[in-house]
Structures are given as structure tokens and as C-alpha cells.
Amino acid sequence: MPQRPVIEVCVESAAGALAAQEGGADRVELCANLLEGGTTPSAGTIRLARQKLTIAMNVIIRPRGGDFCYSDLEFAVMREDIALAKEVGADGVVIGILTADGDVDVARTAELVALARPLSVTFHRAFDMARDPYRALEDLIGLGIDRVLTSGQESSVLEGLDLITDLVRRAGERIIVMPGGGINERNIGKIVAQSGAREVHFAAAASVESPMRYRNARAFMGGELRPPEFALTVTDAGRVQQCMSAARGI
Numbered sequence: 001m002p003q004r005p006v007i008e009v010c011v012e013s014a015a016g017a018l019a020a021q022e023g024g025a026d027r028v029e030l031c032a033n034l035l036e037g038g039t040t041p042s043a044g045t046i047r048l049a050r051q052k053l054t055i056a057m058n059v060i061i062r063p064r065g066g067d068f069c070y071s072d073l074e075f076a077v078m079r080e081d082i083a084l085a086k087e088v089g090a091d092g093v094v095i096g097i098l099t100a101d102g103d104v105d106v107a108r109t110a111e112l113v114a115l116a117r118p119l120s121v122t123f124h125r126a127f128d129m130a131r132d133p134y135r136a137l138e139d140l141i142g143l144g145i146d147r148v149l150t151s152g153q154e155s156s157v158l159e160g161l162d163l164i165t166d167l168v169r170r171a172g173e174r175i176i177v178m179p180g181g182g183i184n185e186r187n188i189g190k191i192v193a194q195s196g197a198r199e200v201h202f203a204a205a206a207s208v209e210s211p212m213r214y215r216n217a218r219a220f221m222g223g224e225l226r227p228p229e230f231a232l233t234v235t236d237a238g239r240v241q242q243c244m245s246a247a248r249g250i
Contacts, residue, residue, distance in 0.1 A: 004192075004244060004248040005192055005198050005200050006026045006027065007024070007025050007027070007199075007200060007240070007244055008025065008026065008028065008029055008058070008178065008180075008199060008202075009025040009027075009028050009029070009201075009203065009204055009240055010028070010031060010202065011028050011029070011031070011203075012031050012032055012033065012038070012233075013234075013235075014045055014049040015234070015235075016028075016234060017030060017049045017052070017057065017235075018052055019234065019240070020235050020237070020240055021055050022237040023235075023237035023238065023239070023240025023241045023244070025055060025240055025244075026056065027055055027056040027057070027058060027091070028053070028055065028057050029094055029201065030049055030057055030058070030059050030090075031060045031062075032045070033065065034203065034205075034233070037062075037065060037125070038124075039064060039065060040059070040060060040062055040063060040081045043084055043088070046059055046085060046088050046090065047088045050088050050089045056091040057090055057091050058091060058092035058093060058094050058122060059081075059085040059092070059094065060093075060094040060124065061078050061081045061093050061094060061112070062078075062095075062124070063078055067098070068096050068097055068098040068126035068129060069097075069098055069100050070108075075097075078095070079112070082095075082115050082116050085116075086116070086119060090119060091119060092146070093120075093121055093122070094121075094123075095121065095122070095123060096125065096126025096127065097126065098130060101131070102129065102130055103135070103136070104123075104127075104136050104140060104143075109123070109140075109145075110143055113143055113144060113145065121145050122149060123140050123145050123149070125149050125150060125151060125181065127140075127148050127149065127150045128151055128154075128181075129153075130153075133150075133153055133163060133167065134167075137167055137170065140175060141171070141175050145175060146175070147175060147176035147177070147178050147199065148167075148175060148176070149180045150163075150177065150181075151164075151179070151182070152164040156181050157180065157181050157182055158182060158190075158191070161194055161195060164177065164195050164197070165194055165195045165196070168196050168197055169196070178197060178201050179195060179200055180201030180202065183201070183202035183243070184204075184243065185239060185243045185245075185246045188202070188246045189247060206235075206236035206239065207232070207233055207234075209232075
């Protein structure tokens with residue numbers, strides 16, 4: 001039987017983290033606001049998830065949605081959030097900072113890596129917005145980053161699979177290249193087989209109906225582009241299991 005890759009499931013709640021664990025995930029990436037690509041979760045969410053989980057938990061350190069070029073104040077927030085993640089027992093942090101010219105912000109990233117150690121450090125899909133993926137890869141290797149999450153600089157891993165395969169080859173044992181973006185139980189086998197990736201990242205999301213019986217359809221929370229008010233996005237333990245089976249080639 002083929003050896004499966006390490007499975008990391010992206011979740012946005014303590015309940016989602018527990019569902020990923022129930023489904024057999026090896027690790028979770030704990031976030032808030034996945035609609036914006038993930039931002040730093042609350043201190044309460046991090047603390048409670050850590051108390052309940054027995055598997056590894058990485059915490060995203062991202063002060064807002066949008067681009068990855070941060071102000072001095074936003075960078076200070078990232079420093080504080082790393083300190084908090086360490087305090088509550090996270091196994092790793094997930095960071096990503098670029099310069100205005102689209103390069104890895106080496107100086108600031110080095111500062112965050114030093115602050116995070118001895119925790120594991122992942123560079124997230126800010127990598128997919130870098131102007132030169134090969135230079136970015138070498139910069140991250142030079143910084144001692146443990147892994148980089150990437151969709152191959154495309155909207156999904158399937159579209160970026162050729163680049164991901166090349167990055168995995170170039171990286172060798174120097175850094176883990178972890179595909180993530182649009183991975184599901186139908187395509188994970190192909191992605192792992194072609195890329196040779198040792199770790200993969202996906203959300204295993206499902207939509208469930210809100211328990212609200214009374215519903216005011218005249219008002220809504222947030223901007224005009226919004227998710228449905230009375231539907232909840234959750235992590236589906238069954239989908240995690242299906243992806244793991246597919247990754248093994250069963």
C-alpha cells in the first residue's frame with residue numbers, strides 16, 4: 001500500500017479542529033475568516049482548540065485579509081499573535097510577508113521565525129503572490145522555513161500542478177512543499193502521485209443549515225458580497241476520511 005502524505009486540514013473553529021481530528025487528520029491549521037483566505041483566530045479559539053486536540057495544531061498569523069505587504073503596526077500585531085500562540089501551546093505558526101515588489105520580505109520574516117522558534121514555521125500562500133517562485137523558494141530555504149503552502153501560483157493546485165511538481169523536485173529535503181488550494185477526495189490521489197508531495201493541505205468543508213427558526217431576511221451582516229446568513233460552513237470529518245483514503249490510493 002502506498003505511503004500516504006501527512007494530512008493537514010484547514011479549519012476555522014475549535015469544532016472544525018475536532019472534526020478534522022475525528023476524520024483522521026495529522027494536523028490542523030487553525031484560522032478565522034476562510035472566506036478571506038484565513039486570518040488569525042481569537043485567543044479563546046486557539047486556547048480551547050489546543051485543550052481539546054491531541055493532534056498537532058498550527059495557527060495562522062495574518063492580521064487581515066487582502067495583500068501581504070504589512071504596515072509597521074500590522075507587523076507588531078503579528079509579533080504579539082505569535083507570542084500568544086506560543087503561550088497557549090501551538091505546535092507551529094503560519095506566516096507570510098512580501099515586499100511591495102513581490103519578493104519575500106526576508107528581514108521581517110527572519111524576525112518572525114526567530115520569535116516563533118522552537119515552533120514549526122510554515123510560509124502560507126503569500127508565496128503564490130511572489131513574482132518569482134524559484135527565488136522565493138530559495139529565500140524561504142535560506143530562512144530555515146519548515147514548509148511552504150502553495151497552489152502553484154494558480155487558483156487551484158490542479159492548475160498549478162506542473163510548477164508544484166518542479167518546486168518539490170528542486171526543494172528536495174531542504175523544505176517541504178505542501179500543495180493546497182482546491183484539493184478534494186476526487187483529485188488528491190492524482191496530485192500526490194504527480195507531485196511527490198509529502199504533505200497536503202485542504203479544507204474538507206461542507207455547508208449545514210443554521211439552527212435559527214426565526215429569520216429576518218431584511219438585514220444581513222457584512223458587505224454586499226456575503227455568504228448566506230443562515231448556512232454555516234463546517235469541517236466534515238467524513239470528507240477528511242475520504243481524502244485520506246484517496247491519498248493512499250485505496
